[in-house]
Amino acid sequence: MLTDKVALVTGGSRGIGRAIACTLAREGAFVLVNYNGSKERALEVVEQIEKEGGKAEAVGCNVSDFEACGKMIEEAVARHSHIDILVNNAGVTRDGLIMRMSETDYDQVLDTNLKGAFNTIRHLSRQLLKQKSGKIINISSASGILGNAGQANYSASKAGLIGLTKSVARELASRGICVNAVAPGFVDTEMTRAMPEKVREDAVKTIPLGRMGNVEDIAQTVAFLAGKTGDYITGQVFCVDGGLCI
Numbered sequence: 001m002l003t004d005k006v007a008l009v010t011g012g013s014r015g016i017g018r019a020i021a022c023t024l025a026r027e028g029a030f031v032l033v034n035y036n037g038s039k040e041r042a043l044e045v046v047e048q049i050e051k052e053g054g055k056a057e058a059v060g061c062n063v064s065d066f067e068a069c070g071k072m073i074e075e076a077v078a079r080h081s082h083i084d085i086l087v088n089n090a091g092v093t094r095d096g097l098i099m100r101m102s103e104t105d106y107d108q109v110l111d112t113n114l115k116g117a118f119n120t121i122r123h124l125s126r127q128l129l130k131q132k133s134g135k136i137i138n139i140s141s142a143s144g145i146l147g148n149a150g151q152a153n154y155s156a157s158k159a160g161l162i163g164l165t166k167s168v169a170r171e172l173a174s175r176g177i178c179v180n181a182v183a184p185g186f187v188d189t190e191m192t193r194a195m196p197e198k199v200r201e202d203a204v205k206t207i208p209l210g211r212m213g214n215v216e217d218i219a220q221t222v223a224f225l226a227g228k229t230g231d232y233i234t235g236q237v238f239c240v241d242g243g244l245c246i
């Protein structure tokens with residue numbers, strides 16, 4: 001159980017982040033549901049959590065903005081006096097072949113997916129060190145392990161998150177802080193629904209378990225790592241991908 005724990009889930013307004021927020025709240029955590037563009041949907045997540053008897057609040061912040069992340073975390077610590085769990089889930093895609101990929105598409109993906117995680121970790125780490133405990137879970141991707149044609153920017157950001165995870169895990173381990181990555185395969189969300197139907201069908205054929213993942217598959221792994229069950233696990237990458245990365 002996560003009773004008395006405070007969790008910050010970036011990109012908690014939709015998809016995988018929404019499921020993570022709801023799952024951590026069901027385990028008893030107070031959840032800060034971060035959003036960037038989808039305020040209404042973040043408020044719906046808070047409403048759903050409260051309906052189920054949990055506690056949550058919506059916090060707006062573009063994770064690619066270093067100063068804004070500092071402000072979000074400072075204000076959250078002032079309100080709650082601690083943050084125990086950080087889930088860096090916010091992510092975007094701007095797919096395209098390398099020959100045609102624009103600098104903007106490269107930068108936007110790296111700024112959100114990789115620098116966004118740096119920004120939150122950088123601002124929260126001092127507080128976690130003071131607390132001498134904490135769990136950081138970064139949502140990477142099978143694409144960061146295997147690479148994926150048309151996703152050079154996205155794969156680079158997700159592979160970068162694995163390096164960030166392992167380095168920060170080594171730095172914070174002596175204070176009892178665990179840092180891990182979860183690498184989903186193909187999960188049914190708006191992100192993958194934006195792919196052409198044929199690409200989705202072909203993708204499913206490459207998954208040994210023969211189906212796309214659902215958001216709960218990812219949320220359960222995050223909850224496992226966030227709880228006492230994850231106390232002796234750090235610096236690891238958990239592929240939740242139906243066998244894609246075997």
Ligand code: NAP
Nearest residue numbers: 011014015016035036037038062063090091141187189191
């Ligand atoms: P999604 O449905 O597109 O949702 C993306 C979430 O990220 C939204 O809540 C969005 O919030 C938030 N976000 C985007 N840019 C942001 C920013 N600058 N600041 C704060 N929040 C931001 O995507 P998803 O499929 O749930 O993916 C969630 C994570 O899992 C991502 O990191 C993704 O790369 C990873 N992943 C997904 C899959 C998959 O198959 N779906 C596979 C592997 C890894 P707003 O709408 O409020 O802007």
